[in-house]
Amino acid sequence: MTMFDRVKEISKKRGLTLAQLNEKVGFKHNVIYSWKTKTPSVDKVKAVADVLNVSVDYLLGKTDDNSTSMKPKQVDITDDDYIMTYQGKPIPPEDMEYIKRILNGGKD
Known part of the structure; x- marks a missing residue:
């Protein structure tokens, strides 16, 4: 499998098209x-690997x-630029709101 194939495959698993990945990077x-x-270049491969x-x-x-x-991925839960997933499926917006309320101690 080529590097391009690996990038394409893992992008699909992450719910991104190659065009979206290209833009996100x-x-x-x-x-x-x-x-x-x-x-x-190595820098470009690293940037894609990070995303x-x-x-x-x-x-x-x-x-x-x-x-x-190996490094943990940290994302602000309020950042709409990231697609949050659970078991490979995007978390619906209404569930994200529920999760945010729980993390905020039940406060809105």
Whole structure:
């Protein structure tokens, strides 16, 4: 499996199209698609790995373990730029509101 294939596969599992991932990482138009034929810089691979929360080694094919990278991912629950998921499925907005109330001690 190529690096492009790995990026495409893990993006799909994370609920992102390659275009969305490209935008989220902050790349110019279709940079990730160009990886089908070009080798990206290490910085670009690292940026994609960070957004997908996988190791660079996984994307490079050095390991088949696509578990999250060693550093914990911290996200502000009020940040709408992130898609929160549970068991690989997006959390519905009404459930997110319920979770926020619980985390705030039941206060609105």
